Amino acid sequence: MKELLSIQRLSVSFEENNFAVRDISFSLQDGEFVVLLGSSGAGKSTLLRSLNGLVQPCSGSIRSRHHGEISASTNRQLRAHRRDTAMVFQQHQLIDRLSVLDNVLMGRLGYHSFLRSLLPLPQSDRQKALSALERVGLIDKALARVKDLSGGQQQRVGIARALVQEPRLILADEPIASLDPESSVQILSLLKDICQRDRIAVLVSLHQVEFARQFADRIIGMAAGRIICDQQSLTLQESEIHALYRHKLEAAVT
Amino acid sequence: MSASVDTHRAILRRHELRWRQQFLRVLVILTAVVGSLAVVGLFDPNRIATGVPAIVNLLPEMFPPDFARWPFWIKPLIDSMAMSIAGTSIAVFFSLLLCFFAARNTSPSPALYVIATAVLNVTRAVPELILGMILVAAVGFGALPGTLALGLHSVGMLGKFYAEAIELCDQEPIEAARSSGASELQVIVHSILPQVFPAMADVTFYRWEYNFRASMVVGAVGAGGIGLEIISALRIMEYQQVSALLLVVLVVVTALDSMSNALRHWMVQ
Incomplete structure (x- = not known):
């Protein structure tokens, strides 16, 4: 396995002296399935968003093996890195009134110039979109409107959109937070399958310990903006899990 | 496998049809726009040739603004x-x-x-x-x-x-x-x-x-x-x-x- 992304002493703050992410270092390898575990407000979303360049860190470095230093990159480099680093969002972030296929095709925008994207995308792109929809089991909904789909189906459209980017890494920000247990298992199994069969690394943030144990190769625990533990999921101790949520309790009590 | 190729082809055909329908709608609107520009005389070279200089001549008469009243x-x-x-x-x-x-x-x-x-x-x-x-x-x-x-x-x-x-x-x-x-x-x-x-x-x-x-x-x-x-x-x-x-x-x-x-x-x- 080779190092895909290396994060060194990363900090992000939205207001002065209030850090959402503080002094975090870790690295991601090709094709591994990592769960970022922590309670809400621990800084998981901010960390994921900064890895895609949606949030600017205030210090530290994010280095990609393929695109170099991300925070100091040119616009072109950043676009290339984003194309390689697909995102799946908690609220799906799809355009309701467009068809499933058109939403999935948005994942191909990074491959085309502005002018080219005004015309219908090439046949090969549309084929890729259909294969992705087949992969997530929604081929029969390709021309339906997104708003007519259930929450679990919408999230699968989000994953298909990430797939057509042909990324090296998928960042999934609480992809199951608004889904029922059955759809949750379906979504996580899908992500795991994509990781194993396509050798795409997946970093998924969750707050459910059980799901993390069930699916992860490796679990990174976060609390109050810091990494509390980072290890293979089999070796994760009960005490460490408690430590993750204790922060929250202490904050609530004091 | 061939069944899936067929469904893909059918979906793409319908998708393309939709795109063409949308294109047609834009074309209809565009025709109406160009038509109305013609009706109001924006494509009439004589009107434009006399009108534009008249407006340009009027502008100096408005300067300087007179606030006396x-x-x-x-x-x-x-x-x-x-x-x-x-x-x-x-x-x-x-x-x-x-x-x-x-x-x-x-x-x-x-x-x-x-x-x-x-x-x-x-x-x-x-x-x-x-x-x-x-x-x-x-x-x-x-x-x-x-x-x-x-x-x-x-x-x-x-x-x-x-x-x-x-x-x-x-x-x-x-x-x-x-x-x-x-x-x-x-x-x-x-x-x-x-x-x-x-x-x-x-x-x-x-x-x-x-x-x-x-x-x-x-x-x-x-x-x-x-x-x-x-x-x-x-x-x-x-x-x-x-x-x-x-x-x-x-x-x-x-x-x-x-x-x-x-x-x-x-x-x-």
Whole structure:
């Protein structure tokens, strides 16, 4: 396995002296399935968003093996890195009134110039979109409107959109937070399958310990903006899990 | 495998068909646009050849702006401002009454919905200039007929926008309020109004600014305000005064715009 992304002493703050992410270092390898575990407000979303360049860190470095230093990159480099680093969002972030296929095709925008994207995308792109929809089991909904789909189906459209980017890494920000247990298992199994069969690394943030144990190769625990533990999921101790949520309790009590 | 290739092909064909239909619609609209440009004479080389130089010749006659008559403009400006505020208030009052009847989701009956939308359409259909002329004939010169003209015409637009905002508001909180035993009137006041208030404030402040500009138009037919000054200066071809008046109006409209922004910010947190 080779190092895909290396994060060194990363900090992000939205207001002065209030850090959402503080002094975090870790690295991601090709094709591994990592769960970022922590309670809400621990800084998981901010960390994921900064890895895609949606949030600017205030210090530290994010280095990609393929695109170099991300925070100091040119616009072109950043676009290339984003194309390689697909995102799946908690609220799906799809355009309701467009068809499933058109939403999935948005994942191909990074491959085309502005002018080219005004015309219908090439046949090969549309084929890729259909294969992705087949992969997530929604081929029969390709021309339906997104708003007519259930929450679990919408999230699968989000994953298909990430797939057509042909990324090296998928960042999934609480992809199951608004889904029922059955759809949750379906979504996580899908992500795991994509990781194993396509050798795409997946970093998924969750707050459910059980799901993390069930699916992860490796679990990174976060609390109050810091990494509390980072290890293979089999070796994760009960005490460490408690430590993750204790922060929250202490904050609530004091 | 071949079955899946077939389904893919079928989906792509339908997808392409949709794209072509959309393209066709754009083409139809584009034809209408180019057609109307031709009808109004924008493609008439003679009109353009004589018209453009005439406008260019007129411009130097407007400079420098002549502010000598400024003491006579203060009262009409205050009138215009008062007309816009009073007219908008009248419109808000009637629009608030009508909009709940004109929104499908709150209208008590289909008949009342039809009547309310008809009232809104009629008031919107008669331009404020025509309303101004009729009302000047009825109640005489001055700011009063102008205010009524602005108010009546604004009801059509404000009421329609209010009703649209109500139709577009989220059903879930309404259901929640209803589930708690609230009456229909309570639902409207406590569940719908808080949702649509920002949108209503937006169009209302926009309409206020619009009414100030419209007050100049109705002023031209003797219905009060700064419009009469502008039309008189135009009639006697005092273009330097016209440009001065237009500058004054520009300053007031800009001030009004920032004022309505501040007010909106202050009211809608």
